[in-house]
Amino acid sequence: MAPVNSQRTIDERHTTHVKPPSGFPTLELGEVWRNRDIVLILAVRDIKVRYKQSFAGISWAIIQPLLTMIVFTAVFAGVVEVTTHDAPYPLFSLAALVPWSYFVHAITKATSCLVTDQNLITRVYFPRLVLPISAVVGGLVDFFIAFALLVILLVIYGSAPTLKILLLPFFLLFTILTALALSLWLSAINVQYRDVNNALPFFSQVLMFVSPVAYPASSIPEKWQLLYALNPMATVINGFRWALLENQPGPGIYSLVSVAVVLIALFGGLYFFRWQEDRFADVV
Amino acid sequence: MSFDKPAIVAEGLGKSYWVGGHKLIDSMGMHALVDRALTSPGRVVTRLIGQKKPTSHYPEIPGHMKWALRNVSFSLEWGEVLGIVGHNGAGKSVLLKLLSRITRPTEGHAILRGRVGSMLEAGTSFHGELTGRENIQLSGAILGMRRSEINRRMDEIIEFSQVEEYIDTPVKRYSTGMVLRLGFSVAAHLDTDIMLIDEVLAVGDQQFKRRCIDKMRSVAKSGKTVLFVSHDMDVLKDISDRAILIREGSLVMKGSPEDVVEEHLKNAGRS
Numbered sequence: 001m002a003p004v005n006s007q008r009t010i011d012e013r014h015t016t017h018v019k020p021p022s023g024f025p026t027l028e029l030g031e032v033w034r035n036r037d038i039v040l041i042l043a044v045r046d047i048k049v050r051y052k053q054s055f056a057g058i059s060w061a062i063i064q065p066l067l068t069m070i071v072f073t074a075v076f077a078g079v080v081e082v083t084t085h086d087a088p089y090p091l092f093s094l095a096a097l098v099p100w101s102y103f104v105h106a107i108t109k110a111t112s113c114l115v116t117d118q119n120l121i122t123r124v125y126f127p128r129l130v131l132p133i134s135a136v137v138g139g140l141v142d143f144f145i146a147f148a149l150l151v152i153l154l155v156i157y158g159s160a161p162t163l164k165i166l167l168l169p170f171f172l173l174f175t176i177l178t179a180l181a182l183s184l185w186l187s188a189i190n191v192q193y194r195d196v197n198n199a200l201p202f203f204s205q206v207l208m209f210v211s212p213v214a215y216p217a218s219s220i221p222e223k224w225q226l227l228y229a230l231n232p233m234a235t236v237i238n239g240f241r242w243a244l245l246e247n248q249p250g251p252g253i254y255s256l257v258s259v260a261v262v263l264i265a266l267f268g269g270l271y272f273f274r275w276q277e278d279r280f281a282d283v284v
Numbered sequence: 285m286s287f288d289k290p291a292i293v294a295e296g297l298g299k300s301y302w303v304g305g306h307k308l309i310d311s312m313g314m315h316a317l318v319d320r321a322l323t324s325p326g327r328v329v330t331r332l333i334g335q336k337k338p339t340s341h342y343p344e345i346p347g348h349m350k351w352a353l354r355n356v357s358f359s360l361e362w363g364e365v366l367g368i369v370g371h372n373g374a375g376k377s378v379l380l381k382l383l384s385r386i387t388r389p390t391e392g393h394a395i396l397r398g399r400v401g402s403m404l405e406a407g408t409s410f411h412g413e414l415t416g417r418e419n420i421q422l423s424g425a426i427l428g429m430r431r432s433e434i435n436r437r438m439d440e441i442i443e444f445s446q447v448e449e450y451i452d453t454p455v456k457r458y459s460t461g462m463v464l465r466l467g468f469s470v471a472a473h474l475d476t477d478i479m480l481i482d483e484v485l486a487v488g489d490q491q492f493k494r495r496c497i498d499k500m501r502s503v504a505k506s507g508k509t510v511l512f513v514s515h516d517m518d519v520l521k522d523i524s525d526r527a528i529l530i531r532e533g534s535l536v537m538k539g540s541p542e543d544v545v546e547e548h549l550k551n552a553g554r555s
Contacts, residue, residue: 014477018297018382018394041425049413052454123408124426125385281387282301 025274032127039130042117043138046109061142062149065097072097072214082215087245088157091150095244096213096237098150099175102143103233104204106176110135110183111200114191118284128277129270132183136176143172154244164243171239178232178262184269188276191284212237218249229254232262289397291478291509292360292383296392299353299378352378356392356535358528365510367524367541369517369548375533376513380404380480383511398477398509401428403500406487407467412456416447416466419455423470437473444499445469446492461488472499479503483514517545 032039051057069090076082077089084092110132114121117131154161190196211233212220220228228234235251235258242250353375360366370376381387383394384402409423420441424434442451445466447458455463464487481503486496497519504510504523514520520527520541527544529537537547 014397014399016385016394016396016400018294018385018389018396020389020391020393037425037431041422045411045414045418045422048418049411052413119408120426121386123386123405124402126426126428278388281381 021275021278025271025277027270027274028127029129029270032129032133035127035130038126039134039137042130042134043141046135046138047141058141058145061145065094065101065146066149068097068101069094076214083219085216085218085245085247085249087241087248091153091157091159091245092216092241093214094150094153095241096211098143098146099172099236099240100208100211100213100233101146102139103175103179103236104208105142106136106139106179107182107186107204108200109139110179111186111190112197114187114280115194115197115284121284122281128280129184129273132187132273133180135187136180136183139179140176150244159245161244162246168240168243171236171243174232174239174259174262175236177266178236181262181265181269184273185265188269188273188280191276191280207231207233210234216241216249225252225254226257229257230261232258234258290359291362291364291398292358292394292396292511294359294383294392294394295357297353297356297379297382297389297394298351298391299382299387300349300351300390302349351533353382353530353533356530358535358538360509360511362509363507365504365512365523365525367520367527367544368511368513368530369520369527369544370530371551374530376530377404377482378533379530380482380511380513384480396478399428400478400480401471401474401476403468403471403474403479403481405467405482405484406471407463410455410463410467413454415454416442416445416451416458419466420470423467424473427471427474428476429474433475441466441469441473444472444495461492464488465492468496468499472496472503476508478509478511480511481513483512483516483519517549521545 051060054060056063072093073089076093082089087095113131113135114128120126120131121128186196186200208214210228210231217228217234217238235255238249238251238255241248356375356379358366368376368379378387380402381404382389383396384400384404407419407423409426410419411422414422417438420438421431421434424441425431429437442448445462445468447462447466450458450462455466458466468487481500483497483500486493486500488496497516500512501519501523504512510523512520512523514523524541527539527541528535529544529548531551537544539547
């Protein structure tokens with residue numbers, strides 16, 4: 001037997017227990033935090049890979065919301081008139097499209113992340129939560145590029161920012177949490193049922209119609225507002241418009257419903273993900 | 285933490301799979317649950333709150349339980365090197381996967397004290413579009429190295445891999461051999477208390493393979509606790525302090541490397 005090196009100190013934290021899955025899962029968020037390097041490295045990898053061998057490169061982050069804005073403006077400001085509370089329609093729609101594009105991009109990326117990286121899951125151990133978190137965090141680069149476009153448009157229209165803009169980070173955080181909450185469920189289910197990935201484009205299209213992307217949330221009758229707030233993206237978009245544009249109705253009392261929905265979906269999603277996690281390597 | 289406790293203790297480790305008619309179904313997973321929910325919703329509730337034991341709770345699903353590994357117990361002192369011998373498909377890889385937490389056991393448990401590093405498969409976390417250098421950072425992080433640690437050992441890793449010239453070229457332009465060499469280099473420079481090593485990792489031409497084996501030998505002799513799977517009986521006898529023999533998912537023999545290898549070779553014809 002080789003001699004024991006007594007200089008070596010072993011951290012209690014590094015003790016690994018291998019045991020069958022049992023009972024209610026624990027979240028182990030501390031372990032995810034200790035592996036935050038992997039979150040960043042995977043996010044950077046995805047960004048690098050996405051824009052390699054691409055002519056337009058990172059400007060795709062601008063092209064998509066910009067073109068959608070132009071189409072929306074042509075339809076909803078030209079053909080069918082939509083009330084925008086006096087905001088120019090391009091600004092009105094882009095203020096919604098920037099968080100919306102991020103949201104759709106993040107959940108699309110996150111849904112397939114466990115399948116895309118199945119060679120990692122079946123061959124290396126690391127907290128699996130790192131993968132959807134990385135997908136959701138990585139999308140922020142696109143968000144900030146698209147947001148820069150929005151800022152330019154605000155300047156062009158001479159729309160001066162008010163103090164309300166200071167609350168924008170909270171609405172961004174809420175967008176991230178909404179995307180993460182949904183991603184945890186979708187990614188874990190997608191491991192076993194790839195149907196999720198096929199249904200997702202349709203699902204996000206429908207979700208766009210029930211979100212105030214092209215029209216103002218105020219056009220929904222009062223008696224439906226509570227139901228409408230069950231969709232947290234309604235609150236996200238209201239919040240972005242309110243913080244960036246003038247004369248927009250702010251997020252009301254119903255926003256609390258959205259917050260509750262997201263918190264429940266987030267913690268439910270974390271537990272669901274952890275419950276399913278043990279089988280990822282065997283099932284994927 | 286003291287060293288009077290063993291570095292690795294495994295007790296009754298077992299892993300079963302549900303082998304269906306045409307697909308592999310995890311007997312405890314969501315799939316089984318959904319199938320069940322569609323046919324008889326009432327029992328799903330009792331199932332959810334009941335003990336999750338993968339017995340034949342689902343007789344309607346065609347197939348049978350297959351134990352890939354069962355009732356494996358052993359313990360390993362600090363700095364000991366344990367060789368694992370067995371035919372292909374005997375369950376050696378499953379054992380390493382359980383200990384490295386890639387998958388969880390169906391029964392039994394194990395405790396590993398100290399940081400665990402796996403040298404199981406080379407270059408699996410590589411991405412073709414990234415350069416060699418970028419892939420070292422990615423792969424190192426996923427294997428559990430800190431960023432500073434990776435950067436400190438970067439030159440060593442590159443040198444060992446012998447792909448210096450192409451290190452800033454996307455890996456998709458590499459030959460298979462180059463990818464495997466780079467993959468091995470990253471794994472070989474892990475510095476953890478416990479190492480799980482699969483000898484199939486030694487890859488490439490004869491010369492590089494020799495260097496891989498030498499590297500594994502030096503890891504094993506450096507005072508780390510090592511679990512070593514190998515098909516090369518001479519290397520195994522050289523490196524290991526003790527050995528175990530796994531046959532059809534069961535641990536059939538523990539002993540000195542010489543005795544275990546001899547027993548294994550007696551059955552070599554049966555594989």
